[in-house]
Amino acid sequence: MGFVNSPPKQVDSNAGKTVRKDFKAFLLQVLRRTRGFLEAQKLPYVAHKACEIYLGETHKVHQAKCRRILRTRLEVNPAQLQRFLHTSVGNDLLGWLARFFHLPGTQNQKHALQDLLLQMAADPDGFSFLSFLRRTPHSIQPNLEQLLITTKQVEWLLKAAEATLEIVRELAAAEAQTLPTIEVAGLPELRRPGPYPVKQFNLRLEAGPQTAGSNWLTQLQVVCYQPDPWPIGPIPVIVQSHGLASAPEDLATYAEHLASYGYFVVAPCHPGSDVEQLRNLLSGNSQEVFQLTEFIDRPLAVRALLDELERQNLSRFEGRLNLSQVGVMGCSFGAYTALALAGADLQFDQLEPACGLTRRNPNISLLLQCQALGLPRQTYDFRDDRIQAVISIDAVGSELFGPQGIAPIQVPVLLIAGNQDVAAPLVLEQVRLFRWLTAPHFYLALMQGKSHIQDMKRLISTLNLQIKTSPEIPSITTEVPFEQYIQAISLAFFNQHLLQREDAEPYLSAAYASAISSPPFAFWLLNQTSRPELDHRLQEWENPIEPRENNGG
Numbered sequence: 001m002g003f004v005n006s007p008p009k010q011v012d013s014n015a016g017k018t019v020r021k022d023f024k025a026f027l028l029q030v031l032r033r034t035r036g037f038l039e040a041q042k043l044p045y046v047a048h049k050a051c052e053i054y055l056g057e058t059h060k061v062h063q064a065k066c067r068r069i070l071r072t073r074l075e076v077n078p079a080q081l082q083r084f085l086h087t088s089v090g091n092d093l094l095g096w097l098a099r100f101f102h103l104p105g106t107q108n109q110k111h112a113l114q115d116l117l118l119q120m121a122a123d124p125d126g127f128s129f130l131s132f133l134r135r136t137p138h139s140i141q142p143n144l145e146q147l148l149i150t151t152k153q154v155e156w157l158l159k160a161a162e163a164t165l166e167i168v169r170e171l172a173a174a175e176a177q178t179l180p181t182i183e184v185a186g187l188p189e190l191r192r193p194g195p196y197p198v199k200q201f202n203l204r205l206e207a208g209p210q211t212a213g214s215n216w217l218t219q220l221q222v223v224c225y226q227p228d229p230w231p232i233g234p235i236p237v238i239v240q241s242h243g244l245a246s247a248p249e250d251l252a253t254y255a256e257h258l259a260s261y262g263y264f265v266v267a268p269c270h271p272g273s274d275v276e277q278l279r280n281l282l283s284g285n286s287q288e289v290f291q292l293t294e295f296i297d298r299p300l301a302v303r304a305l306l307d308e309l310e311r312q313n314l315s316r317f318e319g320r321l322n323l324s325q326v327g328v329m330g331c332s333f334g335a336y337t338a339l340a341l342a343g344a345d346l347q348f349d350q351l352e353p354a355c356g357l358t359r360r361n362p363n364i365s366l367l368l369q370c371q372a373l374g375l376p377r378q379t380y381d382f383r384d385d386r387i388q389a390v391i392s393i394d395a396v397g398s399e400l401f402g403p404q405g406i407a408p409i410q411v412p413v414l415l416i417a418g419n420q421d422v423a424a425p426l427v428l429e430q431v432r433l434f435r436w437l438t439a440p441h442f443y444l445a446l447m448q449g450k451s452h453i454q455d456m457k458r459l460i461s462t463l464n465l466q467i468k469t470s471p472e473i474p475s476i477t478t479e480v481p482f483e484q485y486i487q488a489i490s491l492a493f494f495n496q497h498l499l500q501r502e503d504a505e506p507y508l509s510a511a512y513a514s515a516i517s518s519p520p521f522a523f524w525l526l527n528q529t530s531r532p533e534l535d536h537r538l539q540e541w542e543n544p545i546e547p548r549e550n551n552g553g
């Protein structure tokens with residue numbers, strides 16, 4: 001089993017209730033005293049004392065990070081913020097935030113919170129967490145029960161991530177000891193470009209027939225990466241699926257690398273969830289972060305693309321494309337797409353109870369996953385038998401699929417994850433998926449220091465998002481090896497599981513990952529043989545702390 005979202009057994013005693021009551025009373029007293037400092041705008045003092053009291057004298061580094069978070073100031077375009085808060089995702093986020101407050105009478109908490117946020121966004125000084133507390137009306141009281149629960153959840157998540165990292169490191173070392181030592185100097189270097197120059201071009205393909213529940217388009221925009229000249233023999237095909245608020249070009253590094261080794265890579269644009277969709281939202285030309293039908297349209301777009309490539313294989317590509325053994329590489333929302341095409345089934349019975357608790361759960365990706373509850377409740381079958389291997393980068397979908405939905409996947413799967421992924425936390429997403437897979441071959445590649453969004457400044461610029469932070473988001477100045485890790489391991493994975501090349505096996509191993517690992521950005525790889533021991537070692541981290549249904553403050 002994975003990390004479940006069901007509440008643990010309640011073992012509260014009267015003494016425990018008294019302790020919680022006394023602690024909540026203490027926090028209320030602290031908040032009342034703190035408000036005076038807040039109103040006097042002595043925010044640095046409050047940040048310093050709050051972090052010192054909460055973390056203690058022994059955690060100086062964590063105290064510094066805590067103070068930076070509390071004092072970070074945002075300047076947000078009020079119009080863009082209002083448009084986001086009016087979306088389905090924004091409404092869910094307001095619902096999650098509203099649980100931290102008690103409002104007088106029957107006042108709508110979400111509307112009151114939205115008004116407060118928009119007022120603060122219009123302030124030339126912007127807002128921070130502490131200035132938010134300072135500006136909050138006295139009639140709005142904090143829900144200490146929920147604050148304490150959420151604090152415990154975040155603590156659990158951080159500790160579970162640290163424990164998981166250590167367990168994966170130890171299991172990868174054990175796997176490596178069972179194999180011959182990998183001498184990297186004696187192997188061809190998969191991190192370097194291959195022998196083929198790469199030709200890039202665009203295709204505009206007619207889409208397939210409309211499907212129930214789908215918002216299908218008539219044309220499909222596709223970026224293609226072709227080895228030039230064509231290799232001799234059938235050419236393996238890889239489909240890339242980009243993430244939310246992204247574009248095909250964001251995966252170009254991996255596409256070009258694969259094409260340089262003889263693969264034909266096609267990267268369709270998913271217009272209902274791409275960068276233009278979010279730009280349109282921020283400019284007032286769309287009403288949603290992404291279209292609900294993208295849960296359906298994304299896998300259908302890939303199927304339609306493969307159908308069209310089959311139709312044009314002889315006329316356009318002289319029959320070179322091997323479309324009976326296709327690989328898919330997806331990132332984030334694209335990872336959902338890849339898993340669905342491999343046979344994963346949507347499980348509304350799994351998703352609905354998880355979303356009932358999601359407003360109190362530290363898994364931010366549930367803001368995306370829970371939107372699927374708006375789909376018609378029917379059985380969706382996105383499996384495509386042409387798909388013979390999938391790579392999932394920063395996957396989301398643990399609650400969309402659950403153990404029952406993941407089990408039907410029987411093709412090789414490579415899950416790529418980072419331990420600093422805040423949007424799709426490692427222990428709640430990728431590790432759970434790894435533990436649920438039942439295919440003959442599956443892998444978990446873990447990178448220390450990798451996050452969901454590697455370059456936040458670039459993303460803000462790409463989206464035309466009018467937001468400033470003080471202090472500014474630091475630019476990436478250190479060269480990180482994550483792209484090279486992914487280039488090498490994805491090439492090895494497809495070489496072994498699409499082309500059945502025997503010379504790929506040494507690369508697709510814990511020993512090779514260890515050989516190319518470059519601390520502090522360490523790289524580990526596990527295969528399916530380590531799953532039983534991983535299950536055993538993670539038993540003590542099964543249940544995140546869940547709230548009681550009592551919301552009293």
